[in-house]
Amino acid sequence: MDLKLDHRTEDRLTIVEVEGEIDVYTAPRLRELLIDLVNKGNFHLLVNMEKVDFLDSTGLGVLVGGLKRVRAHDGSLELVCTQERILKIFRITGLTKVFGIYASVDEAKEAHGKDK
């Protein structure tokens, strides 16, 4: 499956919906979207990965790059993910300590609201 991307803004949080495979071929599209969102002033991003079938280290790199960009503006980049096969990659690489990872968009929005 190819990569489908969509995004919407709710309050101050920009929710990025990702569906399909994030790999060395498709990751540049996600990178471009994250860069574009930051350039347009969206500094609090929530990436919903519930429909991601595949994620490799290239995709992790794009997410880390996005996190660096938003942090430069005192922003945040957090994830929604409950799929064990995706979470395993974050655990192997130690990135569970870097990203806030939530079980649902609502849970992330609630946590984000408390941080405001």
Added chain:
Amino acid sequence: MATVELTFSALPAHVRTARLVATAIARRTGVQESLLDEVRLAVGEACSRAVEAHRAHCPGEPIRIELRDDSGRFEVTVSDQAPSDEIKQEQPLDLGMLSDSFMSNFGIAVITGLADDVQVFPSPKGTNIRMSWPAAVGV
């Protein structure tokens, strides 16, 4: 022992094809269903790393994969022809050190975490990554 060999140009689009082929042969070889995701990801990581290395050093040269059913193991070897320095197995988790185009060593760390058995042979003439998983039956 049965062997399937695959060569492909150093293009990111072909990595997905390599993943699909490896997963299909792993399933046919008798690798447990619960391990197929690990095979898919590990082979994808090795191929992504090879593609990036070839694009930097020798974009016209093909990348080679051997998939082998050998004594109850499913073994995959991904070989590139790009010169390689010694590969470090571990990376410090420092956000400032991480770049958008992720370091190839990070991919190696993922492979090491996924494959049942991994051996990396870097050399000035290229890198071979050999990984294997238990398999139930022959091809």
